[in-house]
């Protein structure tokens with residue numbers, strides 16, 4: 084070995100870059116890289132030249148100009164006098180809102196459906212198959228539009244709630260109104276002293292967590308199982324409720340009431356948000372269900388049999404033995420489903436939900452004529468969100484991975 | 489790479505079709521994709537693989553041109569090329585043999601396909617008149633339905649030669665978006681429509697109302713300004729097309745629909761019970777609607793501008809579709825009519841056309857007054873009075889510069 088290296092070092096000829104297998108792959112990679120960069124540079128140059136020819140050189144100055152348009156759903160302060168940058172922020176938050184809500188519900192539905200699809204009950208299993216195939220095989224845009232159309236046509240208008248001959252009525256003791264413009268639900272209002280109740284509630288949460296930990300330790304040490312669920316339920320409810328009454332009910336509910344054209348008060352969940360959220364969740368849940376099913380099936384059946392042999396009940400077998408192992412298989416596809424959901428949320432515009440595509444990539448783009456800048460920023464936004472989501476999920480994946488020692 | 493040679497326009501538009509067709513099919517056939525089409529088109533325009541100079545003129549060395557077009561042709565096969573408009577839109581249109589005209593997605597009276605699938609309407613008539621003037625055939629028009637949001641990208645990218653879509657002439661569209669408004673064919677203003685049952689008498693009573701509004705329009709900006717100035721609140725429901733707005737409005741998902749008053753009248757005319765809906769008295773903006781073309785091709789802008797002026801002048805001078813044939817046979821005793829119809833002088837050649845260009849434009853659908861009366865006038869279900877859109881001599885704003 085030493086001998087060959089010596090001779091090689093002494094005579095290096097240029098042709099070896101191609102004919103010597105040790106260098107060839109490096110050469111190919113270098114050439115490919117150069118070609119790729121040239122291609123990118125050409126594209127960029129072309130875009131810049133064309134923009135200049137259109138008299139629209141790249142400039143982000145428009146972001147500081149007043150947007151001039153109103154946005155219905157805003158999680159931060161925004162008026163039509165705010166800047167385009169602010170409008171973009173409102174849009175980003177709306178995107179994040181529907182993405183987070185969607186991911187949570189999609190996971191809940193997906194896991195349930197995935198488990199149920201493996202059920203021994205023929206009807207349940209078949210129903211779940213129908214659901215999964217139905218949602219997986221129809222484009223999500225159609226589901227979104229369909230949900231919105233159903234929403235608008237089936238729920239009553241706010242007008243129908245008015246007067247003596249009202250054709251629609253509120254639910255749950257006049258606290259919830261379901262209209263075709265969205266749902267109005269009560270909103271908590273905090274009066275003086277409410278912080279004590281909240282503090283007690285937070286302390287109870289910590290208490291629940293410590294009790295669960297203690298119970299687990301004890302089980303590991305002695306094998307004795309404590310009634311964690313019941314005790315925790317008590318910790319969850321009793322102290323907060325007690326303090327709530329002791330403090331003289333410092334937290335109230337702001338009920339929606341019909342006022343003028345619409346309901347006023349309470350939380351207003353717009354029809355566009357609900358339709359989009361529901362469609363994205365149900366659509367993505369179908370894919371998650373499949374991931375869950377394949378994860379469960381990847382765990383050897385011997386594990387279940389062993390658990391049964393030890394006398395562990397089926398529910399516990401699933402939650403303590405099968406699912407933790409299945410998670411390792413489920414998490415990677417789950418990450419891409421979360422990313423898909425986030426990206427699919429850009430279809431929001433179809434139902435007039437003002438996400439980032441609707442504000443920055445829609446009205447701002449259109450009113451300012453800054454296509455290139457808006458689209459670049461839009462891409463950067465989605466890229467950032469997606470990379471963040473996958474970073475977090477990868478970290479989680481790392482933490483539940485089989486630790487090989 | 490930075491030579492000033494122009495790419496052959498034909499090769500650009502030829503290869504363009506590959507990517508565009510797929511996109512356009514998708515965009516046109518699914519109304520909601522249209523919403524997304526904007527971004528796709530937007531990108532394509534910018535990434536157009538033509539040299540920046542492609543619109544500067546064709547009077548360059550043939551040789552360089554050939555080489556470049558072969559090179560670029562090869563690249564454009566990838567389907568990435570978009571149509572930056574080439575040298576002369578007029579030459580392009582003549583070479584294609586048809587006019588590509590951007591219209592709305594459907595607003596009865598202004599632009600909508602009739603029972604036979606033929607586009608018809610007030611805006612459509614302008615397109616037909618242009619086609620008749622340039623190509624001698626009022627039917628040689630292909631229509632591209634555009635939404636409030638997609639229309640400007642469609643025009644800027646060269647997808648359409650002219651846009652006639654209830655579009656308001658504003659400073660920023662003219663100066664910043666770089667379009668040339670060639671005149672005004674309808675003086676309008678923004679109004680509000682509400683169901684009669686709501687019992688609203690004035691726009692000032694709309695505090696807390698839910699308002700349907702088309703995005704990408706001047707309307708949404710005016711609305712924000714008006715409500716802010718009057719210190720009243722509203723809930724905007726952004727919508728892509730007139731059809732969607734109509735659906736939401738009729739289902740009661742919004743209390744109010746606001747857009748150009750003419751558009752409201754046209755929309756209401758298609759309702760089952762138009763009488764159940766009222767237009768509020770307030771007109772909150774000036775909306776001069778007119779056709780527009782891209783900046784930078786003055787010959788084309790002139791042609792479109794003077795075609796519209798020919799229609800307007802024809803009404804003023806009493807040239808109608810009934811007497812047109814008679815009048816254009818021989819010079820009469822009104823010299824302006826003679827110049828307009830080409831029986832005297834040769835205005836047409838200054839535009840690069842023949843003498844009878846204006847006569848053909850007028851023959852396409854009659855003069856301005858006839859077009860108005862047939863599509864949106866008082867005798868139609870839309871029932872718009874001439875009002876501001878009467879000839880200047882009758883106290884309106886419609887006024888054509890002289891033909892001389």
Ligand SMILES: N[C@@H](CCC(=O)N[C@@H](CS)C(=O)NCC(=O)O)C(=O)O
Nearest residue numbers: 592593594655656705706729730751
């Ligand atoms: N004039 C305004 C609004 C134009 C507009 O969108 N008008 C509506 C109603 S008048 C329309 O033409 N809709 C037809 C469609 O949705 O395609 C502008 O230029 O921004």
